Amino acid sequence: MARNRFDIDENLESPFNIKHFKRALVYIKRQQKPMIIALILSALSAGIALSAPLIMQHVVDVTIPEKDKSGLIFWSLLMLATIVVSVILATIRSRMMTRVGQDIIFDIRTDLFKHLQELPFQYYDDRPQGKILIRVVNYVNSVSDVLSNGIINFILEILNLLFIAIFMFAVDVRLSLVILAGLPVFVCVIMLLKTRQRRAWQAVSNKSSNLNAYLQESISGIRVTQIFTREQHNEGLFTRLATNFRTEWMRTMYLNFLIPFSVDNLATIVTTAIYFVGLLALGPEEITFGVILAMSSYAARFWQPILNISNLYNSFINAVAYLERIFETLDEPVTVSDVPHAKELPPIQGHITFDDVTFAYDPGHNILENLSFHVKAGESVALVGPTGAGKTTVVNLISRFYNITGGQIRIDGHDIGDAKLKSLRSQMGIMLQDSFIFSGTIMDNIRYGRLDATDEEVVAAAKIVCADDFIREFEHGYMTEVNERGSKLSQGQRQLISFARTLLADPRILILDEATSSIDAQTERLLQKGLNELLKGRTSFIIAHRLSTVKNCDKIMYVADKGVAESGSHDELIARRGRYYKLYSAQKMEAL
Incomplete structure (x- = not known):
């Protein structure tokens, strides 16, 4: 087609x-x-x-x-x-x-x-x-x-x-x-x-x-x-x-x-x-x-x-x-699929390595070129930078939603291109920018990625992301029926339900793409407390335009010019007074 x-x-x-x-x-x-x-x-x-x-x-x-x-x-x-x-x-x-x-x-x-x-x-x-x-x-x-x-x-x-x-x-x-x-x-x-x-x-x-x-x-x-x-x-x-x-x-x-x-x-x-x-x-x-x-x-x-x-x-x-x-x-080719003799990815710890990775959505127009970095298991990594620089692309490649043009991506030393997709994605929790809500109950939506989860586990996940309170305010609570795309919910409520859905999967690698963009500041502070506990022992990638939400990450990578222009902790990048420093200072001035 x-x-x-x-x-x-x-x-x-x-x-x-x-x-x-x-x-x-x-x-x-x-x-x-x-x-x-x-x-x-x-x-x-x-x-x-x-x-x-x-x-x-x-x-x-x-x-x-x-x-x-x-x-x-x-x-x-x-x-x-x-x-x-x-x-x-x-x-x-x-x-x-x-x-x-x-x-x-x-x-x-x-x-x-x-x-x-x-x-x-x-x-x-x-x-x-x-x-x-x-x-x-x-x-x-x-x-x-x-x-x-x-x-x-x-x-x-x-x-x-x-x-x-x-x-x-x-x-x-x-x-x-x-x-x-x-x-x-x-x-x-x-x-x-x-x-x-x-x-x-x-x-x-x-x-x-x-x-x-x-x-x-x-x-x-x-x-x-x-x-x-x-x-x-x-x-x-x-x-x-x-x-x-x-x-x-x-x-x-x-x-x-x-x-x-x-x-x-x-x-x-x-x-x-x-x-x-x-x-x-x-x-x-x-x-x-x-x-x-x-x-x-x-x-x-x-x-x-x-x-x-x-x-x-x-x-x-x-x-x-x-x-x-x-x-x-x-006959449309399934270009992202299990390769012949693909192997099950064993339970992972979360070490991630990009080795000279190049990627293009359209041939000849690279979004990333020769990108290399390493993330240790349990580290929290923030991806920041200008719109369209490739932040979402990076996390999409970790999940293998697209095939890379060149290089290699490894998790715990395993090339993800040789791993079975189900064994890879089942160990990842991904919340994309678009918080999609399916028609059905709120309980069903949270349980969507883990059908064997108990009601108690669903409620526990909702509590961690501060969704439990507003859910219980509905007449039927967790059994409240929502329309396709969650039209009866606010954008913030849809994001919190999507967050709970992602966290319920209990992933080893957690990817949050603008996960708190539609949540008010007070809820975000409450949510951050729960996240800090959840992120312990997990490798996490957080994409956020509000730099105040990622300053406590172990590593911050500034994505620009088809790669990572700067990398380090918040304090290290501020001391370097480079691109991240300018972006952070500009946001701080806007907040005054």
Whole structure:
């Protein structure tokens, strides 16, 4: 999936590629047993239904002229039985295929979600979330029916055509040829419209994807929108995207309606031709009225499968385009993963070494170059410096959220690139800058990273970070339900809950990225007391712009110029009167 924005169409103009459909057969094969049963039921239902015109012909040509009342009752009941049995078989088949379609959706969507969970941060950095979501939801929904009912219906329609042709020619060869005479005209119509139809549906998908991406972005940023009174401007953007979608949809519907319009007219013309040829050209001496009635019924039935096959063909082509996007997501490489023969990282003490580390988010634009430093187990390290210098990057590399470009990072002498990710991250407690709260109870959110934690352990972690008091003020305490992203909580409350979640994991390495940025000064002082106890015996990295919160750290590293410009304790750096001294002095002056 290429980098994109909500106002840029995805490139869906790709030729029909059968390999994507073949790949989808993996999901179809899992459902082959019910699909075969459904196909048999469909064939039986179609075959029984096709006997109705023959019954009607016999009744008109034989039973009624002979005034056979008992025969009329018999044939009427037989026709009713064919209708009932056909409907019952079709209903059973429909229910089976509904389940098959949902099972296929479940399998594809589960594989997508599992893969998305494994993709690195880099994948999400430059991609609209809405355009990722539409692949998991809309595109999967679009292909499921084609992969289940579509295949069954395609085979069934072919069989229908074959059965109808057999029945038609069995009744009358000459009128059958009249019906087939309209087929070349229909083929010409399909050939003229099929490419335009496919492109039109792809354009609809593009505009739907753009609209979905902007809608998701707007909902996520609604507070910022209202703060800056951007409602009217954003409404204009949404209206433009919605208008583009509506325009493409209407154009597509216009093209779609041309095919049934053509079929209806051709069917009418052919039916008229049947009556003309049968009654006028050949005459009642050669063809009975019952035969004409049966053939007109078969003519109507004959064109419907052809219409369905043409629609299925377009659906298959569109589905392949969707499948390509789905498989493109599934094929997105998991660049940060366990290497072959990766080893479990044993219980760590917390010695961390950066050895000549270089890293770039984009090739050729290094954020860090030849960075080397060593942190002893149990040391607390503060990372300070200007915005964008690479402080968060350093802690992200320790957690191996990104692969380094060069050099080596070791924990207790073990290269983290050779360690299994789960064994590495399970021994780290990380509180990122964005305090994300999941929908559920406060208890569930704190327990998120350690599902086996007891309620008492959850409460103990909350007390350490000074979250217990405000949690108990809620009517339901720890069982209070919170919305996605914690919209009912203040920013400070969200950070304290995230802090408790991180501390509950009891990590050997603790990473706090602006952990106290939204906490008031009084709460921060209380929190610091608990943290001082918690940090004992753990290696910790603390990123903070307020230098007063990190002055007691064992080591302070000033990150700048793609590396560590200065390193030492607070007193050592102040005595050095370098960059840290200037930054600290400036903040001290601002506080006065």
